[in-house]
Structures are given as C-alpha cells and as structure tokens.
Amino acid sequence: MRCQDAEILDLGFAKVKPDLICNGIPVEVECVERIHIGLGQALAYKYATGRAGLVVIAEQISPDLRKFLDWCRQLGIEIYIYVNDVVIRLYKEK
Secondary structure (H helix, E strand, O other): OOEEOOOOEEOOOOEEOOOEEEOOEEEEEEEHHHHHHHHHHHHHHHHHHOOOEEEEEOOOOOHHHHHHHHHHHHOOOEEEEEEOOEEEEOOOOO
C-alpha cells in the first residue's frame, strides 16, 4: 500500500492524526470491534483532505460486516480489510 507515518491534519476546529498515509490518502486502521470509531475518524480525514481510507482488521468477512462496509463505501471511504495476514482492497474505483 506504500504507507508512511502521518502528519497531523487541522480541521479548523480540531486536529486529528491518521494512523497512516498510504498513496497520499489518510488511513485509519481499526479492529472490527471498534470499526465505528475508525469510521468516524476516517470521515474527519475525508473532511480535511477530500479522501480517506479505512483498514479493518478481522478474522473473516461476515455478511453483516460486508453490509456495513458497503454502506461505508457509499460515504466515499476507501475500504480495506486485513484478514489472514493479507490486506485486501474490497472496492476498486470504476
């Protein structure tokens, strides 16, 4: 994913720090149990830069998780999942 450490982003009212910058995109990494927190952070990065990514760490992609990630993608967040020691991009740009 060509990632590096992230710098602080200034939202004007608060400062936030993504976990990583990957290909120029601020990315939040979160375990599936805390995905709601990661989504909120990714939305803040999208507000700051116009793009954001979310990497979800999970043991499997259940139908309910897939449904939630489908919904997240509609918000314009690039979605990746870390499963079985591999990072998979779930949705590709058309």
